[in-house]
Amino acid sequence: MKIGYFGPAGTFTEEAASQREGELVPYSTIPEVFEAVHSGEVDQGVVPIENSIEGSVGVTLDLLAHQYLLKIKGEIILPISHNLLINPDAELEDIEVVYSHYQPLSQCRLFLEKMGVRTQATRSTAAAAGMIKDNKWAGAIGTRRAAQLYGLKIAAEDIQDHENNMTRFVVIEQEDHAPTGKDKTSVVLCLSQDRPGGLYQILGEFAGEDINLTKIESRPSKEKLGSYIFFVDMEGHHKDLKIMKVINRVRSKVGYIKILGSYPQEGDD
Structure with a gap:
């Protein structure tokens, strides 16, 4: 079983996809995940569809509605805890700009305003972590796994504005699930x-x-x-x-x- 997901490694989508049994295959965009499932390059795809703070992921809804005949076969609900990642040689007061995907930047708005830093959106949280690994003046919002992958340290934990931060992911496949009663x-x-x-x-x-x-x-x-x-x-x-x-x-x-x-x-x- 090959499972495509919105990557790269170190993202929350990878964490969600890892709950499925199979070989994980990262893709750079959500449309690429849909196309991989459609073409048979992978058996399933895992993509985000909704966050409890920021609402729905429009591109996922649009692809389901307009472009593909793929089916939702499952859902994965993941608690989201955001962390501020920085270079090992940096301190919190050194940070001038914070990179991340636009959703985490929005979900941590109050924390970032209090820091008084500039923000820059990136393709994914993992991509942001990769961008700052050699930059003492930049931080990234990302996962603990991203910190491990890119040799970063966690300067602040649980920085999201709301405690009950959940993201819902869907598993897409050629066919949906048989009835289970629930x-x-x-x-x-x-x-x-x-x-x-x-x-x-x-x-x-x-x-x-x-x-x-x-x-x-x-x-x-x-x-x-x-x-x-x-x-x-x-x-x-x-x-x-x-x-x-x-x-x-x-x-x-x-x-x-x-x-x-x-x-x-x-x-x-």
Whole structure:
């Protein structure tokens, strides 16, 4: 089993992917992970989809909705603890600029403002760690593993603005998961433009079958200004009878609906 992930080594996505059994293969971007799974270069891919502080990862949602027919086969929820990494010869007061992926920079905004440093976004947390290993005046926000990989020291731990910082990752594959009895289903749908109260009616269909929605989020459809698609997560498997009934009824009331996958709910083992 080969598992592609949004790398390089030393990222939180690698930590999430390491929970799967198989050979880990890093890719530089999220689209490259999708393409590797699509082409069969790897069997599965692991990519971030949502953070409890900063919200959804737009590129992952867009690739699922618009560009690939891949399915979500699993989810991994990881507690995120950010650390400030610096050169072994540096001290905290030496740091003038901090590098990291834009998400950690946002999640540690208050800490960085208190430091009074400049910030610079990078492709990943691991890439940031690699950039500063020979720079006494720069720091990086990254993982403990990144510190080990690049010979850095941890100058400050748990620097995120909020304690309950969690990131949700999804496992993508050609097919989704068989029913387990404790599942979640993700769909994306587009409302018909000429149907007033369309979203209200759709939500009513789920409520009528007592289906719990765990997430609903809108994103631009990329067709025109003011046109949106909706991502919906619900409890249950798309092969469950009541889920099948609702989805069939919803099809007649929307422009389109696409099942992104059914998979076991994380933490319900």
